[in-house]
Amino acid sequence: MEELQKNSRKAFLKQTLYLVGFGALANSPVKVLAHTEPKKLTILHTNDWHSRIEPFPAIDKKLGGKGGAAARAAYINKVRDEKGEILLLDAGDIFQGTPYFNFFGGELEYKLMSQMGYDCVTLGNHDFDAGIEGLLKQMPHASFDMVNANYDFSKSALNGKVKPYKIYRKQGLKIGVFGLGIELDGLVPAKLYGNIIYNDPIAVANKMAETLKKLHKCDLVICLSHLGYKYNSTKVCDEILATKTAHIDLIIGGHTHTFLPEPAWYTNVINKKVCVNQVGWAGLQVGSLSYTFEPFVNTANEPSSALIELTNLEN
Amino acid sequence: MWRKKNFYGHSLLIISLLLIGCKASLQIKSHQFINSPISSDSSQVLDQSVLKTIAPYKAKVDGQMNERIMVASADLTKESPEGPLGNMVCDVLMRYAIKQGKQPDVCVLNAGGLRIPTIYKGDVLVRTVFELLPFDNQLVMLQVSGAQLKELLDLVAQNNGWPVAGLRITIKDKKAESILIKGEPLDLAAKYWVLTSDYLAGGGDNAAMLNQPLQYFYFTIMLRDALIAQLKNMFYDGETLQAVKDGRITKE
Numbered sequence: 001m002e003e004l005q006k007n008s009r010k011a012f013l014k015q016t017l018y019l020v021g022f023g024a025l026a027n028s029p030v031k032v033l034a035h036t037e038p039k040k041l042t043i044l045h046t047n048d049w050h051s052r053i054e055p056f057p058a059i060d061k062k063l064g065g066k067g068g069a070a071a072r073a074a075y076i077n078k079v080r081d082e083k084g085e086i087l088l089l090d091a092g093d094i095f096q097g098t099p100y101f102n103f104f105g106g107e108l109e110y111k112l113m114s115q116m117g118y119d120c121v122t123l124g125n126h127d128f129d130a131g132i133e134g135l136l137k138q139m140p141h142a143s144f145d146m147v148n149a150n151y152d153f154s155k156s157a158l159n160g161k162v163k164p165y166k167i168y169r170k171q172g173l174k175i176g177v178f179g180l181g182i183e184l185d186g187l188v189p190a191k192l193y194g195n196i197i198y199n200d201p202i203a204v205a206n207k208m209a210e211t212l213k214k215l216h217k218c219d220l221v222i223c224l225s226h227l228g229y230k231y232n233s234t235k236v237c238d239e240i241l242a243t244k245t246a247h248i249d250l251i252i253g254g255h256t257h258t259f260l261p262e263p264a265w266y267t268n269v270i271n272k273k274v275c276v277n278q279v280g281w282a283g284l285q286v287g288s289l290s291y292t293f294e295p296f297v298n299t300a301n302e303p304s305s306a307l308i309e310l311t312n313l314e315n
Numbered sequence: 316m317w318r319k320k321n322f323y324g325h326s327l328l329i330i331s332l333l334l335i336g337c338k339a340s341l342q343i344k345s346h347q348f349i350n351s352p353i354s355s356d357s358s359q360v361l362d363q364s365v366l367k368t369i370a371p372y373k374a375k376v377d378g379q380m381n382e383r384i385m386v387a388s389a390d391l392t393k394e395s396p397e398g399p400l401g402n403m404v405c406d407v408l409m410r411y412a413i414k415q416g417k418q419p420d421v422c423v424l425n426a427g428g429l430r431i432p433t434i435y436k437g438d439v440l441v442r443t444v445f446e447l448l449p450f451d452n453q454l455v456m457l458q459v460s461g462a463q464l465k466e467l468l469d470l471v472a473q474n475n476g477w478p479v480a481g482l483r484i485t486i487k488d489k490k491a492e493s494i495l496i497k498g499e500p501l502d503l504a505a506k507y508w509v510l511t512s513d514y515l516a517g518g519g520d521n522a523a524m525l526n527q528p529l530q531y532f533y534f535t536i537m538l539r540d541a542l543i544a545q546l547k548n549m550f551y552d553g554e555t556l557q558a559v560k561d562g563r564i565t566k567e
Contacts, residue, residue, distance in 0.1 A: 068361070102540070108368070115365060285352050291345075
């Protein structure tokens with residue numbers, strides 16, 4: 001890690017020198033630094049665990065033997081062995097669905113996710129099923145971050161415990177992750193979510209993504225969303241989020257338990273491609289997205305979406 | 316000394332400014348993606364340290380799931396228009412609500428919410444109730460008008476009978492007729508408290524008439540947990556489950 005940081009610092013210095021030397025080229029979309037090693041990052045993600053610790057029981061004709069936390073962990077470890085440092089994320093609804101939640105209130109779910117090395121999760125509606133107090137009680141078992149930007153926690157006991165966003169440095173890259181939650185009114189008894197105020201996800205997302213991309217200069221901006229993939233109505237969802245915002249590169253979704261056969265692609269308000277992925281529920285799948293980045297000396301113009309190559313290796 | 320520090324500070328500042336001003340933007344060059352199915356069958360590698368973390372919790376869950384909370388004196392089957400299984404669930408939930416100091420007039424659930432066809436004569440385990448009510452639906456109580464209740468009971472009739480308690484109806488041409496609520500004829504202008512699941516209360520299974528109740532009360536307990544709690548109480552008091560079929564829903 002330190003070595004990587006050192007390397008990237010070296011690279012920056014080199015780039016700086018090149019810029020001084022080739023100042024005239026600074027605004028042309030020419031790959032001045034073609035010799036620089038591309039940076040690679042793999043993102044693994046889940047959503048809607050719903051307390052599925054064990055695989056589905058054998059009597060289940062459709063899902064018997066599928067899923068299971070020990071198998072998920074083995075898969076994650078295998079990817080880590082191959083790729084090194086990864087980013088491991090979850091889009092919420094970790095709680096509720098098996099007796100493990102009824103009996104232990106989410107303690108085991110958080111312990112296992114910590115053990116697996118999750119970096120960041122967002123809150124789903126079911127994560128409030130034991131109330132704010134129940135959630136607070138389990139937080140000491142979580143070694144990962146929790147993000148949500150559109151719930152106003154200022155009047156809630158969760159204030160300060162859930163951050164709007166977090167920035168991660170992995171593989172020499174800077175990745176901004178923010179969270180969005182679904183409207184809790186009508187979904188969760190008011191008694192359970194208390195004084196959390198829901199704000200419009202689109203307005204919040206635009207602000208967050210711009211902050212992360214422009215101010216913090218993140219190489220990748222990820223939204224962990226528990227809004228749901230898509231509805232038969234105008235209800236805000238990941239599809240609307242992707243098309244009505246700017247500066248989000250990747251939306252990792254949940255809530256609707258949608259098994260996308262492959263990530264879906266949308267074009268946002270500034271004509272850039274946005275990737276949306278969701279992997280069903282119950283830990284039956286783990287999503288894996290591998291990005292390759294190349295440096296471009298082109299600070300004046302945003303990289304155009306036409307330059308993005310899409311490699312679709314497996315369905 | 317001071318000069319040196321200052322010089323250092325300046326050069327750092329200049330370098331930082333250069334870095335901020337001239338940061339080469341990184342461009343996404345390519346993506347690869349795969350949504351990997353996860354399976355725990357015998358051919359798969361399992362993480363032993365995760366299994367070790369789970370073990371003590373699993374032992375407790377398995378122990379509690381196998382706890383006997385009641386004894387059934389006969390087979391309780393799911394039938395339509397009414398059956399002993401649906402009757403038992405609604406009757407027991409009514410008693411749970413009353414024990415909480417509430418006064419529901421009727422209980423109505425959707426037949427689809429009961430997921431096993433029979434509770435067999437013998438021990439009833441926590442596991443049995445989990446299998447019967449696997450969905451995490453909350454127990455709620457809605458106050459509705461007599462007219463709204465009539466609409467709901469028509470829906471019950473349309474579905475050839477759902478689990479109910481506190482009422483009697485006759486199904487005629489897919490409509491609820493001869494309606495009695497707690498022994499009294501339904502008054503369309505009166506107000507009634509309906510004990511049900513948040514699923515139906517949210518308009519599930521076409522119960523749209525429940526979307527706009529006059530008042531709403533959350534028990535903040537799942538149907539399953541309320542049933543388990545009440546069965547435990549009854550068993551403690553020496554009761555067992557009987558197969559009750561009392562003609563609360565008949566068909567003409």
